[in-house]
Amino acid sequence: MRIDFSLFRDCKNQVRRGRRCEVVAPIAASSFDLTEEYASAFRTESYHEFWAQVLDHELEHGAALKLPISARRGKSVGGFLAENLLSPDQTTVSKILGHLKPGSLWLETRALLTDYYAGTADASLLFGLLFQEIDRTRRRFRPLKAAVHSLLSGSRPSRDALRAVGDYVSKSGDARFDPFGVSQSKFQSVRERSVSLLDRLESGRKKARAKRQRLRRIKRAAASVCVVVFVASASIVVACVPIHAVVAAAALPGLVSAGVGRGGRSARRLDRGIAQLDAAARGAYILNRDLDTISRLVARLRDEAEHARRLLRLCKWGGGDEEEGGGGRWMTEEVVQQAVRSVGSFSRQLDELEEHLYLCFMTINKARKLVMQEILFAN
Structure with missing residues (x-):
């Protein structure tokens, strides 16, 4: 059973706005709802106190509150x-x-x-x-x-999109990509x-x-x-x-x-x-x-990152720019869709x-x- 983690982010946003978390995940009397059990952990008093401390810390250290929550959260909390x-x-x-x-x-x-x-x-x-x-x-x-999302936006992918994909594949190289190698x-x-x-x-x-x-x-x-x-x-x-x-x-x-x-x-x-x-x-x-x-979870992330990298290698513009004679090799729509999903x-x-x-x-x-x-x- 997959847990809907958006429940937690919604609850966290309510804490930031100074309101109590009222996320409701219905549960049948005869069944056990794992999502509800996890969500209930994010409605506890300790969770509200924890995020009140996080928010106070952000304000005290002058965090850029206009950044997306996901980016701001990792940057401001991670180091301190x-x-x-x-x-x-x-x-x-x-x-x-x-x-x-x-x-x-x-x-x-x-x-x-x-x-x-x-x-x-x-x-x-x-x-x-x-x-x-x-x-x-x-x-x-x-x-x-x-x-990657822009690859599906038109009949032909833009050069910037292809260049971004190519740069990523080139930087990751042929070795297995490990997003958490430093902490292992x-x-x-x-x-x-x-x-x-x-x-x-x-x-x-x-x-x-x-x-x-x-x-x-x-x-x-x-x-x-x-x-x-x-x-x-x-x-x-x-x-x-x-x-x-x-x-x-x-x-x-x-x-x-x-x-x-x-x-x-x-x-x-x-x-x-x-x-x-x-x-x-x-x-x-x-x-x-x-x-x-x-x-x-980290091992699963590594596998997914490696899977995405291999799909992106297939999506990479085969022969470079059209002026260089490589414009005839197009990736299939199915491969692009798989890359987007990955x-x-x-x-x-x-x-x-x-x-x-x-x-x-x-x-x-x-x-x-x-x-x-x-x-x-x-x-």
């Missing part, structure tokens, strides 16, 4: 996304983790949470790089798209670190749970010892031992209870650490799934990738906030 919209930002995270009360976090938990925030910040930087490459690809394809090494590095982070978070969570189980067993054993000691003390009192023995016997349960109380504080600290690792592991898991989806499909897939990147960035922010809430609640 991680620095201006990451929440909480890395500076705030470092200050909070550095000023926590001593002993409020296990050292291993603190290290894992630090790595989690660093990993999600790296992912946001990667998304910013992808936004820049999307904008660069759009600007490269914009004249080509107009030229960075993407692979972020992806590998994200997988490693999730493994370490899950391992740390298992260790914390195992330690919590051991503390529970120790607490139950200590409680049993306390009962035995108390009963023994009572028996000694009944046997009329000297008064100093009675005092010692009465003090024994209190000493055991104090030990149990210290174990209880450790258990509570472990519980808070487990909750923090749970939140971080969920965020890392979602990030991994998002990176997998982005990888598939370029249009590439443009739509570019929009879909961009929309998914925004969703991923919002998800990263939400997960970072949830983890920080757990940290602050524990302190």
Whole structure:
């Protein structure tokens, strides 16, 4: 089922005009509408807050608001996304983790949470790089798209249109065209670190749970010892031992209870650490799934770009200008139509990738906030 991504752009435009998003995608009671589920994510309060921040950023930095939204959005957000919209930002995270009360976090938990925030910040930087490459690809394809459409506008294609197609084919060369080649090494590095982070978070969570189980067993054993000691003390009192023995016997349960109380504080600290690792592991898991989806979308874009390039090579003016004797070789209408469809499909897939990147960035922010809430609640 194909999702209509124009729903999201309409919703975003309403946010820019200061209105609430009222996009309606009907859903039958007996069926699941994926388009409605995706559209509902763009009606949330966090989405409106996110785009309010984007718009404020554009106004603050003097963005050219008369440009098309697609071009303006990539250009103004791409380079500053991680620095201006990451929440909480890395500076705030470092200050909070550095000023926590001593002993409020296990050292291993603190290290894992630090790595989690660093990993999600790296992912946001990667998304910013992808936004820049999307904008660069759009600007490269914009004249080509107009030229390809003009091939069908008359009985003969214009020389400017053919020249634009020829220039594009010549620049792309015989090698496989990759619109996201710059970000691929960075993407692979972020992806590998994200997988490693999730493994370490899950391992740390298992260790914390195992330690919590051991503390529970120790607490139950200590409680049993306390009962035995108390009963023994009572028996000694009944046997009329000297008064100093009675005092010692009465003090024994209190000493055991104090030990149990210290174990209880450790258990509570472990519980808070487990909750923090749970939140971080969920965020890392979602990030991994998002990176997998982005990888598939980018691979699909590469294939579509290569398909479009090959069709455009067929559409290229065979012998150059008529004066040079090459005017008799015309491309067939079917090939031109396929080229138009391929370029249009590439443009739509570019929009879909961009929309998914925004969703991923919002998800990263939400997960970072949830983890920080757990940290602050524990302190």
